[in-house]
Amino acid sequence: MLSKEARDRFVVVLVRARNPSNIGAVARAMHDFGFRHLRVVNEFEVPFEAAKSAVDASAVLEAAQVFGGVAEAVADCSLVIGTTAVGERVLVHPLLPLPDSAAAMIQHLAHDMEGESSRVALLFGSEKTGLSNEELSYCHSLLTIPMEEQADLRHPSMNLGQAVAVCLYELIRQGGIAMPVTLPRGSSPAGAAEVERMVVLLDDVLERAGYKRHHPANSGQDMVRRLVLRMGLAEADVPVWMGMLRQLLWSLTQR
Amino acid sequence: MLSKEARDRFVVVLVRARNPSNIGAVARAMHDFGFRHLRVVNEFEVPFEAAKSAVDASAVLEAAQVFGGVAEAVADCSLVIGTTAVGERVLVHPLLPLPDSAAAMIQHLAHDMEGESSRVALLFGSEKTGLSNEELSYCHSLLTIPMEEQADLRHPSMNLGQAVAVCLYELIRQGGIAMPVTLPRGSSPAGAAEVERMVVLLDDVLERAGYKRHHPANSGQDMVRRLVLRMGLAEADVPVWMGMLRQLLWSLTQR
Numbered sequence: 001m002l003s004k005e006a007r008d009r010f011v012v013v014l015v016r017a018r019n020p021s022n023i024g025a026v027a028r029a030m031h032d033f034g035f036r037h038l039r040v041v042n043e044f045e046v047p048f049e050a051a052k053s054a055v056d057a058s059a060v061l062e063a064a065q066v067f068g069g070v071a072e073a074v075a076d077c078s079l080v081i082g083t084t085a086v087g088e089r090v091l092v093h094p095l096l097p098l099p100d101s102a103a104a105m106i107q108h109l110a111h112d113m114e115g116e117s118s119r120v121a122l123l124f125g126s127e128k129t130g131l132s133n134e135e136l137s138y139c140h141s142l143l144t145i146p147m148e149e150q151a152d153l154r155h156p157s158m159n160l161g162q163a164v165a166v167c168l169y170e171l172i173r174q175g176g177i178a179m180p181v182t183l184p185r186g187s188s189p190a191g192a193a194e195v196e197r198m199v200v201l202l203d204d205v206l207e208r209a210g211y212k213r214h215h216p217a218n219s220g221q222d223m224v225r226r227l228v229l230r231m232g233l234a235e236a237d238v239p240v241w242m243g244m245l246r247q248l249l250w251s252l253t254q255r
Numbered sequence: 256m257l258s259k260e261a262r263d264r265f266v267v268v269l270v271r272a273r274n275p276s277n278i279g280a281v282a283r284a285m286h287d288f289g290f291r292h293l294r295v296v297n298e299f300e301v302p303f304e305a306a307k308s309a310v311d312a313s314a315v316l317e318a319a320q321v322f323g324g325v326a327e328a329v330a331d332c333s334l335v336i337g338t339t340a341v342g343e344r345v346l347v348h349p350l351l352p353l354p355d356s357a358a359a360m361i362q363h364l365a366h367d368m369e370g371e372s373s374r375v376a377l378l379f380g381s382e383k384t385g386l387s388n389e390e391l392s393y394c395h396s397l398l399t400i401p402m403e404e405q406a407d408l409r410h411p412s413m414n415l416g417q418a419v420a421v422c423l424y425e426l427i428r429q430g431g432i433a434m435p436v437t438l439p440r441g442s443s444p445a446g447a448a449e450v451e452r453m454v455v456l457l458d459d460v461l462e463r464a465g466y467k468r469h470h471p472a473n474s475g476q477d478m479v480r481r482l483v484l485r486m487g488l489a490e491a492d493v494p495v496w497m498g499m500l501r502q503l504l505w506s507l508t509q510r
Contacts, residue, residue, distance in 0.1 A: 025414060032413050034403025099428060146427055148289025158287050159280060162420035165413070169421045170428075172401055173354060 002175025004034070006109040009119045010171070011037045012164060013073050015135055016126035020050035025161025026124075027051070027061040033168040038064040039073045039121075070123070070135045077121040079108045082131050082139035083167070085147075085157040094141040101143035102170040109175075122167060127160055143167070190233040198238060199225045201245045208252040257430025259289070261364040264374045265426070266292045267419060268328050270390055271381035275305035280416025281379075282306070282316040288423040293319040294328045294376075325378070325390045332376040334363045337386050337394035338422070340402075340412040349396040356398035357425040364430075377422060382415055398422070445488040453493060454480045456500045463507040 012030060017023050017040065027038055038060050040048045045066060052061055067073035074080045081101055082093070096104070105120050123139065125131035136142070145158060145166055157163070190198075203224050206212050212219040233241070267285060272278050272295065282293055293315050295303045300321060307316055322328040329335045336356055337348070351359070360375050378394065380386035391397070400413060400421055412418070445453075458479050461467050467474040488496070 025417065028414055029417055032402050032417075098424075145424065147287050148427075158420070159283055159416065161414065162280065162284055162287075162417055165417035166420055166424045169353075169400065169424070172403075173425075 002106055002109065002171065006106075006175070007035050008037065009109055010035055010105070011039055011074075011077060011119055011121045013039045013041060013070070013121050013123045014160075015041045015070060015073075015123055015131060016129075017042070017124070017160060018047055018127055019160070020047045022127060022160040023047060023051035024061065025159075026164045027058045027064070029161060029165035029168055030060045031058045032165075033172050035168060036060060036063065039067055040064055041067050041070055041073050043068075070138050074121045074123075074138055077119040079105065079120045080123065080139045081105065081121070082123045082136050082142050083125070083163065084130055084136075084142045084144055093136065093139060095144055096141055098143055098145050098167060098170050099174070101141065102167070102174050104141070105171065106175045124160060124164060127157075130157060190235045190238045194235070194238045195228055195233060196225075198233070198241055198245070199228050201242060201249065202228065205245050205248050205252065208249060257361055257364065257426065261361075261430070262290050263292065264364055265290055265360070266294055266329075266332060266374055266376045267423075268294045268296060268325070268376050268378045269415075270296045270325060270328075270378055270386060271384075272297070272379070272415060273302055273382055274415070275302045277382060277415040278302060278306035279316065280414075281419045282313045282319070284416060284420035284423055285315045286313045287420075288427050290423060291315060291318065294322055295319055296322050296325055296328050298323075325393050329376045329378075329393055332374040334360065334375045335378065335394045336360065336376070337378045337391050337397050338380070338418065339385055339391075339397045339399055348391065348394060350399055351396055353398055353400050353422060353425050354429070356396065357422070357429050359396070361426065361430045379415060379419060382412075385412060445490045445493045449490070449493045450483055450488060451480075453488070453496055453500070454483050456497060456504065457483065460500050460503050460507065463504060 012026065012035065014023060014026060017026075023040065030036065030038060036059075042048055048064070048066055052064075065073075081104075084095070105122070108118070108120050122143070123131060123135065125135065131139075145163060147158070158166070199221065203212075203221050206219055206224065267281065267290065269278060269281060272281075278295065285291065285293060291314075297303055303319070303321055307319075336359075339350070360377070363373070363375050366373055377398070378386060378390065380390065386394075400418060402413070413421070454476065458467075458476050461474055461479065
């Protein structure tokens with residue numbers, strides 16, 4: 001379970017992000033998944049200031065911190081993971097697919113360490129060039145999002161906002177916010193007795209309609225039962241079906 | 256395993272998407288994860304035409320089809336799943352978190368059914384209002400992305416492009432493209448013999464440096480060995496460390 005405290009030790013670091021709307025999209029994804037700490041490494045403050053003034057600027061964006069370099073941005077982090085597109089460069093780091101990297105980050109965040117040193121940073125490079133070798137040298141390992149190998153390489157890496165959303169989703173999925181399957185009232189599966197009542201009624205309808213006489217091979221009651229079971233009937237739907245079948249039966253006996 | 260053929264039976268349907276750049280972002284995410292079939296349900300063709308003329312319009316966008324209504328857009332699909340933000344409306348459909356919905360879709364896609372009837376459609380509503388009750392009535396079940404319950408509800412649902420990216424990632428993750436952990440050459444763990452050589456050398460260095468005399472309690476060879484083991488040494492790093500230690504030793508004996 002990734003607690004709120006654990007998520008608050010997780011830091012997204014955008015390095016040389018150029019497009020203000022991408023920075024805004026990242027902040028929004030963080031907000032959606034309950035992460036708060038955004039750090040921006042930019043030589044020039046222009047894109048960050050533009051993002052902050054956008055209409056949908058969130059609390060995440062307002063609280064974001066600007067750093068002059070990666071070293072300063074990750075100084076209080078004990079696990080630093082960089083993101084990269086596969087095949088982008090010669091590997092000098094371990095490269096793990098997102099699910100494995102997320103597991104490592106969660107394990108690290110779950111450690112009940114003292115103070116700030118238990119922070120985890122996830123680095124995203126600029127939209128055009130990714131992370132430089134110097135920037136990657138601060139990383140313990142690299143993360144890549146499993147993608148289709150593209151015949152054309154026009155998009156060697158994902159859109160920045162989407163990449164962040166996918167990474168945070170994976171943290172939440174593994175870590176994460178418990179969320180049980182919710183079924184509407186009455187959609188629990190029908191009991192065997194109800195199913196059997198429906199089988200008997202359908203069988204009767206098929207008999208009256210002459211179906212069983214014309215198709216003796218595939219209209220035995222066993223076959224009808226398997227047919228009804230395969231419907232995966234919800235409890236709430238049984239009265240509806242029974243009403244229909246009764247109406248059919250009544251109609252057939254009137255002829 | 257979600258084959259290319261299976262992915263080609265998967266259809267993303269955008270219903271009343273208003274923002275052309277969102278439609279473009281969806282097409283890009285589909286391209287990244289290797290999905291091809293985008294359908295757009297729009298009363299007015301304006302946003303779709305604007306998206307198609309955007310600079311980064313992909314092959315997915317160029318091949319997208321426009322439909323006048325949801326019924327037509329999903330006519331050849333045998334499993335239709337709608338996306339919704341939690342608590343958006345009264346539930347009349349089963350609501351499954353994304354991982355469960357993705358499993359159901361993959362199971363359906365994996366069926367080696369004949370012809371077009373095995374298609375699966377995933378519906379996304381407009382950015383403002385989501386899917387209407389009429390549009391939801393075509394769905395077998397609903398999918399929701401597990402998110403943080405927000406104190407402020409300014410963003411009741413995710414950004415459209417991010418939501419599609421997260422859903423497709425989950426399909427690929429579960430279905431998906433095999434992607435092993437890749438380690439750089441030489442990063443396999445160092446063998447015990449190499450570790451031991453390093454322990455002995457470090458021990459010698461500590462002795463020569465006078466460290467063991469000053470800290471007898473925590474400089475026994477066992478302690479040094481545990482220290483080195485905790486480094487999790489990679490094979491390729493051993494010669495580097497050994498070289499450093501030898502240099503230290505030489506330097507210490509010169510005094």
